[in-house]
Structures are given as structure tokens and as C-alpha cells.
Amino acid sequence: MKVQVTDAPFDPWREIESYRREHPELAGKYGATAIFVGTLRELSHGAQVSTMTLEHYPGMTERELEATCREAAGRWDILDCLVLHRVGKLAPDEPIVLVAVWAAHRAPAFDACRHVVEALKSRVPFWKRERTASGERWVEPESP
Amino acid sequence: MKVQVTDAPFDPWREIESYRREHPELAGKYGATAIFVGTLRELSHGAQVSTMTLEHYPGMTERELEATCREAAGRWDILDCLVLHRVGKLAPDEPIVLVAVWAAHRAPAFDACRHVVEALKSRVPFWKRERTASGERWVEPESP
Amino acid sequence: MSITVRFFASVRERLGKAEVVLNAAGVRDVADVWARATGEPRPARLLAAVNLEHAGFDRPVRDGDEVAFFPPVTGGQTTFTTENTEDTEAKEDNEKRPL
Amino acid sequence: MSITVRFFASVRERLGKAEVVLNAAGVRDVADVWARATGEPRPARLLAAVNLEHAGFDRPVRDGDEVAFFPPVTGGQTTFTTENTEDTEAKEDNEKRPL
Numbered sequence: 001m002k003v004q005v006t007d008a009p010f011d012p013w014r015e016i017e018s019y020r021r022e023h024p025e026l027a028g029k030y031g032a033t034a035i036f037v038g039t040l041r042e043l044s045h046g047a048q049v050s051t052m053t054l055e056h057y058p059g060m061t062e063r064e065l066e067a068t069c070r071e072a073a074g075r076w077d078i079l080d081c082l083v084l085h086r087v088g089k090l091a092p093d094e095p096i097v098l099v100a101v102w103a104a105h106r107a108p109a110f111d112a113c114r115h116v117v118e119a120l121k122s123r124v125p126f127w128k129r130e131r132t133a134s135g136e137r138w139v140e141p142e143s144p
Numbered sequence: 145m146k147v148q149v150t151d152a153p154f155d156p157w158r159e160i161e162s163y164r165r166e167h168p169e170l171a172g173k174y175g176a177t178a179i180f181v182g183t184l185r186e187l188s189h190g191a192q193v194s195t196m197t198l199e200h201y202p203g204m205t206e207r208e209l210e211a212t213c214r215e216a217a218g219r220w221d222i223l224d225c226l227v228l229h230r231v232g233k234l235a236p237d238e239p240i241v242l243v244a245v246w247a248a249h250r251a252p253a254f255d256a257c258r259h260v261v262e263a264l265k266s267r268v269p270f271w272k273r274e275r276t277a278s279g280e281r282w283v284e285p286e287s288p
Numbered sequence: 289m290s291i292t293v294r295f296f297a298s299v300r301e302r303l304g305k306a307e308v309v310l311n312a313a314g315v316r317d318v319a320d321v322w323a324r325a326t327g328e329p330r331p332a333r334l335l336a337a338v339n340l341e342h343a344g345f346d347r348p349v350r351d352g353d354e355v356a357f358f359p360p361v362t363g364g365q366t367t368f369t370t371e372n373t374e375d376t377e378a379k380e381d382n383e384k385r386p387l
Numbered sequence: 388m389s390i391t392v393r394f395f396a397s398v399r400e401r402l403g404k405a406e407v408v409l410n411a412a413g414v415r416d417v418a419d420v421w422a423r424a425t426g427e428p429r430p431a432r433l434l435a436a437v438n439l440e441h442a443g444f445d446r447p448v449r450d451g452d453e454v455a456f457f458p459p460v461t462g463g464q465t466t467f468t469t470e471n472t473e474d475t476e477a478k479e480d481n482e483k484r485p486l
Contacts, residue, residue, distance in 0.1 A: 013157035028186035028236040035179040041248065042172035054462075055396050057455060060439040085462065092172045097462070104185065110258055117250060123441065125455075126462030127396035138397045141459040198363075199297050201356060204340040229363065241363070267342065269356075270363030271297035282298045285360040 001073070001081050003065035005056060007088035012037045012098040019082050019100070030079050030102040034109035036117045038097040040090050050132050052139075054087045054096070057125035061085070068119040072101070075115070076108035083116060085126065145217070145225050147209035149200060151232035156181045156242040163226050163244070174223050174246040178253035180261045182241040184234045194276050196283075198231045198240070201269035205229070212263040216245070219259070220252035227260060229270065289313050289351045293325040296358035299334065319345040321355045333360055388412050388450045392424040395457035398433065418444040420454045432459055 002019060016035065020026065040052050069081040082100040090096065099116045103109035120126065121141070128139035146163060160179065164170065184196050213225040228242040243260045247253035264270065265285070272283035291310040300306050308325050315321055318336045322345070336343050337356045349355060390409040399405050407424050414420055417435045421444070435442050436455040448454060 013161055017157055028184075031183055031185040033179075033181040033183065035177075035181070036250065036254070037177040037179070038250070039175055039177065040172075041175040056462075057393075057395055057436070057439075057457065060436055060455070063439050106180065106182065106261060110180070110254070110261075114254055117254075120462040121460070123460065124462045125395065125436070125457060125460055127458065128461045129396075138458070139461045141461050200363075201294075201296055201337070201340075201358065204337055204356070207340050264363040265361070267361065268363050269296065269337070269358060269361055271359065272362045273297075282359070283362045285362050 001066070001069050003062055003069060003083040003085075005058070005061050005065075005085050005087055007086070009090075009094050010084055010086065010098070012084070012095050015084055015098060016082065016100050023080060026080060026102055030104060032103045032106040032109035034101050034103075034106070034113035036097070036099045036113055037095050038117075038120075040092050040094050040096055042092045050092065050130050052090045052096075052131070053129045054090065055127045055129065056085075056087045060125050064119070064124040068116050068124070071119075072112035072115050076103070076112040077105070078103040078108050078112045081112065081116065085120070085124075087126070145210070145213050147206055147213060147227040147229075149202070149205055149209075149229050149231055151230070153234075153238050154228055154230065154242070156228070156239050159228055159242060160226070160244050167224060170223060170246055174248060174253075176247045176250040176253035178245045178247075178250070178257035180241070180243045180257055181239050182261075182264075184236050184238050184240055186236045194236065194274050196234045196240075196275070197273045198234065199271045199273065200229075200231045204269050208263075208268040212260050212268070215263075216256035216259045220247070220256040221249070222247040222252050222256045225256065225260065229264070229268075231270070289315065291315065291321060291349055291351070292354045293321055294354065294356040296356065298359050299331070299357050302331075303328075315349060317345065317349060318343055318347045318355060321349055322357060331359075334358075335360060388414065390414065390420060390448055390450070391453045392420055393453065393455040395455065397458050398430070398456050401430075402427075415447060416444065417442055417446045417448060417454060420448055421456060430458075433457075434459060 042050060065083050069083060072078060072081060078101050080102040084098040086096050097120060099113050101109050101113040129136055130139055186194060209227050213227060216222060216225060222245050224246045226244040230240050234240065241264060243257050245253050245257040273280055274283055289312050291312055293308045293310055295303050295306055303326060310321065310325055312324050315324055318338065322330055335358050336345060338347055338349060339354055388411050390411055392407045392409055394402050394405055402425060409420065409424055411423050414423055417437065421429055434457050435444060437446055437448060438453055
């Protein structure tokens with residue numbers, strides 16, 4: 001298991017590949033890899049491009065991400081879990097978050113991956129501030 | 145949208161990257177990428193390594209895969225869908241299938257990806273034959 | 289009337305043939321195609337397609353159709369018949385690894 | 388009794404401070420910490436953590452604790468406040484593209 005918060009852009013495919021290489025014991029054990037990548041969208045075409053700044057609570061963030069992964073591993077039969085979350089200033093089309101789950105079977109892989117992604121919306125201390133043509137503002141949370 | 149059946153090993157991450165590069169119009173539009181990779185597991189540790197041969201019905205396979213993606217695009221608000229499926233002889237730890245779905249939001253990305261993965265179990269004409277220590281046999285379908 | 293009949297996977301193996309062309313006047317539906325092409329009773333859980341589309345056995349056939357017969361499909365992720373043993377193993381691995 | 392109090396995101400901005408150290412004899416719970424550290428009423432939907440763990444406002448605090456206050460979290464995928472406009476756009480794109 002690995003959770004990491006980074007203030008530099010990352011390439012999700014390279015991260016998955018290198019994590020997999022660092023864990024050769026997974027080879028042949030997993031039949032399913034479920035992956036989610038969250039990416040910064042543009043607000044709109046052309047001029048209205050947005051940038052995003054992600055603030056977080058260092059220490060608590062990692063703790064909550066680890067707790068979420070452990071929770072998923074307790075609830076579903078998974079083999080491993082990798083979470084990367086970006087902080088700082090992002091440009092459109094840059095990855096914000098990567099969640100990868102390895103499991104023997106597809107159902108626990110999908111379920112656990114989605115569980116971790118949903119936790120990012122409710123309990124992990126990240127806050128987004130977006131810049132649009134009309135200025136900067138904090139992003140409001142989704143209604144539950 | 146792209147569906148492809150291939151008898152050569154493939155690298156799912158490279159395939160996703162190159163598909164994304166071939167579709168620059170997606171940039172900034174998608175906030176969510178949901179991915180599933182199915183991989184050949186070993187039957188067991190050590191000697192009991194299995195190989196797998198995948199037979200399919202050329203023509204019908206592609207048609208069913210395309211129908212499944214179109215169905216997903218009709219049912220959920222997704223932007224694009226990529227499916228690669230291996231056929232022929234596979235070694236353990238090799239990818240069998242890649243399903244990648246791009247969408248503005250996470251829920252349709254997850255739902256559509258899972259829908260396509262489940263369709264592989266029920267309607268797309270692939271048949272697996274596995275070789276174990278005790279000989280070769282056709283893999284039985286899962287109970288529904 | 290000419291119908292191309294194709295067999296896949298375990299059905300192909302059991303019959304010992306992959307394809308036959310049926311010169312089949314009087315053949316009305318998919319069930320007739322199976323009977324004429326094989327002379328055998330239909331195995332349990334046999335599936336059929338007409339012109340690359342899933343079809344029932346009562347589906348009418350016409351001159352030039354391609355009719356295929358095959359067992360239930362097993363695509364996607366691996367599924368072993370030794371599923372139970374596998375699940376136990378996966379759980380053990382899960383507990384042993386420092387996740 | 389010394390408690391480190393931290394503020395994040397819009398809460399930090401509104402208060403104009405990121406951290407204060409409270410020398411706070413008689414402070415019993417998280418609600419007291421907020422009152423003493425800010426002198427303001429609690430905003431709607433304020434969240435709190437004690438020692439890096441989510442906590443309610445009735446959670447007792449002790450000497451050396453780190454108490455944090457912040458708004459609801461917005462991690463993971465992007466969510467814009469102009470959600471409706473966005474959804475319409477996404478659908479249009481979807482229909483226009485030769486998926």
C-alpha cells in the first residue's frame with residue numbers, strides 16, 4: 001500500500017507501472033486492476049480556462065488516505081492499493097488524483113477503488129480554490 | 145471510440161496514453177477516467193503455472209464490443225471509450241483486457257466501465273482454454 | 289439455399305469441424321440448421337448467432353446467412369474452475385502482505 | 388495548558404490567520420477552543436479535527452493537542468460551482484463526437 005501527496009505534476013501511467021515493478025510479489029496473483037484518475041477540467045472552451053489551487057492538511061491527509069485504503073482492504077478482498085493526490089497549483093488537463101486497486105477478482109477491485117474515490121469527497125482534508133475569468137473562489141463541496 | 149482485438153501482448157498504460165494523444169479534443173473536457181485491466185493469474189505458486197488460450201469469433205467480437213460501448217454511451221454521459229482484448233496464447237501476468245472510459249464526472253465513468261467489463265462475461269464471443277498440470281480444459285463460465 | 293455454419297470452442301472440438309456449408313432447402317430456423325449440420329441433439333447451454341448477432345433457435349434463416357454455434361462465453365478477466373481454492377489463496381496473500 | 392490551533396482554506400482566509408497557540412486553562416472541548424481562539428460564532432458547516440483525526444465539537448481536549456478547523460472538504464475529482472452549465476456542455480460534446 002502506498003499513499004502520497006505531491007505538489008508536482010505526475011503521470012498516472014508511469015506511477016502505476018513503477019509501483020507494480022516495485023511489487024513483483026503481485027505478479028500472477030491479481031486478475032483485476034481498477035483505476036480511477038481525476039483530472040482538472042476546463043470551465044469552458046477558449047478564454048475561460050481555469051486554474052486550480054489545492055490546499056491540504058499535511059499529516060492528516062496522509063493519515064486519512066491510509067485509513068481509507070485499510071478500510072477498503074478490510075471490507076473487500078483486495079491485494080494492494082495505490083493513491084496519489086496532487087496539491088498546489090494545477091493547470092487544466094493535469095491529473096489531480098490516481099487511485100489504483102489490485103485484486104484477484106473484478107468486483108472487489110471496482111468496489112474498493114470507488115470507495116477510496118468517494119472518501120476523497122467526504123473525509124480527506126483537501127480544499128480547492130479555482131481561478132476563473134471572474135476571479136478566485138473556494139470550490140463548494142458537492143451535495144451528498 | 146475504439147475497440148480492438150489483438151493476438152500480441154499489449155501494455156495497457158501505453159495504449160491509454162497513445163489513445164489519449166490521438167484524441168487531443170478530449171483535453172480539459174474529462175474530469176474522470178475509469179479503467180479496468182484484466183490480467184491472467186497463476187493458478188498457484190511454483191510449478192502449477194497455467195497458460196491460457198483465448199479463442200474468439202472474429203467479426204462478431206468487434207461488433208459486440210462496439211455495441212456494448214455504444215450502449216454505455218447511450219446510458220451514461222461519457223465522452224469516450226477504449227476496449228482492447230487479447231486473443232491467442234497468454235502467459236501468466238499478461239493483460240487480457242483493457243477497458244478505459246473518459247467522462248466529465250466520476251459516476252458515469254465508473255458505471256460505464258463496469259458495464260463494459262460485465263458484458264465481456266455474457267455476450268462477447270470469447271472462449272478460454274487453460275493448461276494446468278493436469279492437462280487442458282475449456283474454462284466454464286461464471287454462474288450469473 | 290446455402291448457409292455457412294461455424295462452430296467455436298468446445299462445440300467445434302466435440303464435432304471435430306469448424307465450418308460446413310449447408311445446401312439446405314427446407315431449412316427454416318436456427319434449430320433446423322443445427323440438426324442438419326450436425327445430426328446430433330443440441331447440447332445444454334448451446335448458444336447461436338446469425339450474421340454475427342446473438343440469435344435464438346427459432347430465428348428464421350435465409351439463403352446466404354452465416355449461422356454460428358458456440359458454448360457460453362468466458363471473456364474478460366480470468367475465471368478458473370478451481371475458484372474456491374483460488375479465493376482462499378488470495379485471502380491468505382492479502383493477510384500476509386503488509387498492505 | 389497549551390493547544391495548537393490551526394485553520395485551513397476559507398476558514399483560514401476569513402480569520403486572517405493559519406495558526407495560534409492557545410494558553411488555555413479551563414478549555415474543555417473543541418467548541419471552547421474555537422471560541423477562545425477566534426472570539427467568533429461558529430460558521431455553518433465548520434469541521435474540526437483533533438490530533439489529525441476528525442472530531443466533534445464536544446470532543447474533550449488536553450494539553451499538547453493540535454486542534455484544526457476547516458470547511459467541508461473538496462478533494463478528488465474537480466467539481467465546479469457552475470455544474471449545470473458544465474453538464475450541458477459535456478452532453479453536447481458527447482453527442483457531437485463520433486463515439
